[in-house]
Structures are given as C-alpha cells and as structure tokens.
Amino acid sequence: MAKVTIRLTGSLEKQAKSSSLGDQLQTISEPVWDAAHGDPNEAYVASLQRHRFVSGGPEGRISIQIGADPVLGSRVEAKRGTLARALGRIR
Amino acid sequence: MWVRSQRFPISDGLIVAALRSGLAETWGTAGTLTVGTEVPPTKTRRMVTVRDDSGLAVGRTQPRRQGINVWADSSVDALNLALDAMRICESALPVGDVIVSANQFTGPYKIDEDVPYTVVVSTVSKVLTHYYFTFIATVKAAAAA
Numbered sequence: 001m002a003k004v005t006i007r008l009t010g011s012l013e014k015q016a017k018s019s020s021l022g023d024q025l026q027t028i029s030e031p032v033w034d035a036a037h038g039d040p041n042e043a044y045v046a047s048l049q050r051h052r053f054v055s056g057g058p059e060g061r062i063s064i065q066i067g068a069d070p071v072l073g074s075r076v077e078a079k080r081g082t083l084a085r086a087l088g089r090i091r
Numbered sequence: 092m093w094v095r096s097q098r099f100p101i102s103d104g105l106i107v108a109a110l111r112s113g114l115a116e117t118w119g120t121a122g123t124l125t126v127g128t129e130v131p132p133t134k135t136r137r138m139v140t141v142r143d144d145s146g147l148a149v150g151r152t153q154p155r156r157q158g159i160n161v162w163a164d165s166s167v168d169a170l171n172l173a174l175d176a177m178r179i180c181e182s183a184l185p186v187g188d189v190i191v192s193a194n195q196f197t198g199p200y201k202i203d204e205d206v207p208y209t210v211v212v213s214t215v216s217k218v219l220t221h222y223y224f225t226f227i228a229t230v231k232a233a234a235a236a
Contacts, residue, residue, distance in 0.1 A: 071203055077158070078202045078223040081144035084156040088146035 003067030004032055004083045006090075022052060022062045028090060029064040035086030036066060044072045097232035099153055103128055103143045105186045106157060106228065110139055113179035118172065130160075134210050134219070138162045139176055146227070152191065154229045161199065162219040164210060169220035173199035177224055190228050198224030 006029050029050065036048050047069035054062045066083065067073060076082055111126045118124050124137040131138065142158040159176055163169035177196055184193035199222040208219040 074200060074202050074223065075204060078160055078221070081142060081156065081158045081225075084144035084158065084225065088144060088156055090147065 003065060003073065004029075004087050005063050005065045006032070007061055007063035022054070022064075025062060025064045026052070029066060031089055032066055032083065032086040035089070036068070036082055039076055039080065039082045041072065041076050044068050044076045047072055096235045097151060098235045099148065099230060099232045100189050102155060102190055102228055102230045103141045103157070105190060106141045106180065106184065109183040109186065110141065110176055110179055113183055114139065114172070114175060117175055130208075134162075134208050136164045136210055136212060136217075136219075137168065137172055138208075138219070139172070144225075148232075151232045152229050153232070154227045157226055157228050159224050159226075160202075161222045161224075162208060164212060164217040164219055166201075166220040169222050170199065170201075173222035173224055177226075180226055180228075184228060188233075189230055191231050192229045193226055194229075196224060196226040198222070200224070 006025055033050055037045050039045055048066065049068070050064065050066045052062065052064050054060060068076070077084065107126055107128060114124060114126060118137060123135055124139070125131045125135045126139040128141055130140055138161070140160045142160070144156040144158055146154045146156055159173075159180070161169060161173040161176055163172050177199065180193050181196065184190050202221040202223050204221055207221065209216050210219060211217070
C-alpha cells in the first residue's frame with residue numbers, strides 16, 4: 001500500500017480516456033493527495049508524486065497514481081497507513 | 092426522514108484473537124510471541140500488531156483496510172510469521188456475523204527501518220526484521236440498541 005492507483009473501471013471504451021474523465025479522476029484523487037501531504041514525515045512528503053497514466057487501444061484506461069519513495073513510503077505505510085486511511089475516505 | 096439505526100463493531104480485537112490462537116499452534120507463546128493492537132513496551136522476539144485503517148461504509152457493510160506489522164529476530168522467521176499470519180487471516184476470518192469477508196491481501200513486504208527494534212536473546216542483542224501486509228476485512232453493522 002505504498003502507492004495508490006485510482007482508475008476508472010467498467011467498459012467505457014473511448015470515454016474512459018477522455019480528458020474530462022481524467023480531470024474527474026484527478027478531483028477524486030485530491031483527498032488522498034492532501035492527506036498524504038499531512039504526514040509528519042517531511043522526507044516522505046517531499047518525495048510524493050502524482051502521475052496520470054493513459055493506456056492505449058480501444059480498451060485503454062486512464063488512471064491516477066500517487067506514490068512516494070519506495071523505502072520511505074513503505075515505512076510510513078507500515079507505521080501509520082497514511083494512504084490506506086486517505087483512500088478509505090473516498091466516496 | 093428514515094434513518095438507519097445501526098452501529099459498526101470493533102473488528103481488530105477479533106483479528107488479534109484469531110491470530111493469537113492460530114499463531115500459538117505453530118509458534119508457541121511462552122513470552123516469545125506477542126500479538127496485539129500495539130507494540131508491547133518490552134519487545135519480544137516475535138511480535139504481530141493489527142491496525143485498523145478503516146474504510147468507507149456503504150449501507151450495512153464497511154470494508155476496512157487492516158495493516159498487519161510483523162517482527163521476528165531472523166529474516167526467515169519474520170517472513171514465515173507474516174505468511175502464517177496471512178494464512179490465518181484468510182482462513183480464520185470471517186468471524187461470526189461481524190467480519191463477513193477477508194480479501195485483497197497485499198504483501199508481505201519487508202520494511203527497512205531507520206532504527207530497527209532490538210531484543211536480547213541469551214545475552215546476545217538481535218535486530219528484529221520487519222514485514223508488513225494489508226488486507227480488507229469487511230465488517231457488518233449490527234442494529235443499534
């Protein structure tokens with residue numbers, strides 16, 4: 001759980017890759033992003049990254065991934081479950 | 092307006108109890124293995140902690156992400172202890188009407204700590220190896236009294 005991926009599921013085909021849906025995913029990811037920045041480990045917060053991925057083909061999908069430095073991220077997640085808690089609040 | 096009258100139960104105590112009884116069969120207790128919701132003040136050779144990271148309640152159920160930390164005084168024991176704990180969580184849960192399922196297991200993976208725990212075993216100081224895994228325990232609400 002050192003990183004979180006938020007992606008659209010279901011058979012949306014081309015719609016799943018549209019920029020507007022990507023923007024919606026970005027909005028959904030905001031609480032996770034904000035919560036991760038609230039962690040007391042400054043080095044972990046400094047290493048946080050958020051990326052948007054779009055896969056190709058008619059079944060392509062768009063996803064937002066939030067992650068941190070692997071070593072710091074796994075330490076923080078094991079200690080406090082920061083991303084897990086943040087993800088648990090998404091509706 | 093109709094309001095659902097229900098209350099979600101505490102679930103990590105049930106997971107701790109399942110791990111205590113399941114792990115005692117293989118690993119014994121005798122002061123060497125502790126299982127709880129927090130790390131004991133006096134560290135032991137083998138430790139397991141259960142943390143509830145909660146989740147979004149939908150209707151009468153709530154999928155809660157559980158974080159399980161495992162330490163042991165050798166890397167092989169730590170991984171075996173973590174894998175045994177995973178097996179117990181998969182097989183001993185669900186419990187009654189409270190935990191209805193346990194799935195989406197991730198890990199165990201090794202945690203490289205800044206300052207690892209140490210214990211003294213037969214006058215020799217040993218560093219504890221740390222593993223971590225997570226899963227989702229879906230709990231069911233009970234009707235409020």
